[in-house]
Amino acid sequence: MAADQETFAAVDAFVEATLAPDDEALRGALAAAAAAGLPPIQVSPPQGRLLQMLVRLVGARTVLEFGTLGGYSTILLARALADGGRLISLEADAGYAEVARASIERAGLGAAVEIRVGPALDALPRLDEEGAGPFDLVFIDADKVNTPRYFAWALDHARPGALIVADNVVRDGSLGDGASDDPATVAQRQLHETLAAEPRVTATTIQTVGSKGYDGFTIALVDDDRPGI
Ligand code: SAH
Ligand code: DHB
Ligand code: MG
Secondary structure (H helix, E strand, C coil): CCCCHHHHHHHHHHHHHHHCCCCHHHHHHHHHHHHCCCCCCCCCHHHHHHHHHHHHHCCCCEEEEECCCCCHHHHHHHHCCCCCCEEEEEECCHHHHHHHHHHHHHCCCCCCEEEEECCHHHHHHHHHHCCCCCEEEEEECCCHHHHHHHHHHHHHCEEEEEEEEECCCCHHHHHHCCCCCCHHHHHHHHHHHHHHCCCCEEEEEEEEEECCEEEEEEEEEECCCCCCC
């Protein structure tokens, strides 16, 4: 049987219903985003659960997110923080950020989360000035052409043992196409070349299918002084 998009979506729905159920705050965040006309491109519930498990596995107290949208992934990440943990999320669109702030407030996470509005590349020098970080986990999910730049900054501001996760790197399989001239694809391939030459990380990329189609994510473990596994 050749699986198709309908099958991928049905499996995601089953996994959500069994292992990654929603709740009032998550439903509220998605409803507010839809009502405000935001695109429905948040992580799927199973992907969100994985992000939460990664936050817990590293015992993260400091998380940085690139790309807030309506705050769905932000809420999931923030809920998984260790006690007293903080999350900074960077969002270019002021209207999206307003929607997200309200949903995060309703989720009871207003004190743990700070959203900064503006292009993420502009926010990074200020974070530097403030001495932000080191971060325990970074989730890169904003404009895909800049993923390599966000990754480079994250690596310089991550503690040993930290995780850096980049969403949407496989892009319908175009990651494997060296002839692609799509700028987002070229950027993901460049990210991989950088990772290959970077002694400070161990990384891999996992292809996914699901309610959002065929894509995948890269996970990089920042050198914890046990390189060369
Ligand atoms: N992480 C969210 C989805 C993010 S979608 C979730 O899973 O719930 C990508 C987001 O990146 C969009 O909200 C978009 O406005 C934002 N974005 C695009 N370009 C950006 C930039 N240069 N800096 C910061 N955010 C950007
Ligand atoms: C898009 C962005 C995402 O982060 C995603 O997971 C899927 C799609 C987009 O910009 O289309
Ligand atoms: Mg994404």
